[in-house]
Amino acid sequence: MIDPASYHGHAEVDLAMLTLFGKPDDVFWRGYGKPEHGWEERRPIYQLWPALVHLRLFGGGYHAMVTGLLDEIGV
Numbered sequence: 177m178i179d180p181a182s183y184h185g186h187a188e189v190d191l192a193m194l195t196l197f198g199k200p201d202d203v204f205w206r207g208y209g210k211p212e213h214g215w216e217e218r219r220p221i222y223q224l225w226p227a228l229v230h231l232r233l234f235g236g237g238y239h240a241m242v243t244g245l246l247d248e249i250g251v
Contacts, residue, residue: 188211188212188215188218188219188222189222191208191211191215191219191222192218192219192222192223192226193222193223193226195219195223196223196226196227220245220248220249221249223245224242224245224246224249227241227242227245228242
């Protein structure tokens with residue numbers, strides 16, 4: 177099987193996607209380990225692009241998510 181969305185980059189991008197629509201339980205975080213310092217500040221930046229894509233493709237139901245991420249970023 178080939179993953180059409182394979183990605184080679186910063187692991188925090190995957191973590192941002194994983195937490196965009198929910199929160200993994202503590203078992204995941206214990207297994208994954210502690211993210212790099214500053215992860216919580218970078219998370220909304222990494223989440224903004226997929227949120228914008230969802231807004232464009234699926235409509236206004238994602239407007240609040242985009243607005244919330246922009247607020248977190250400080251824009």
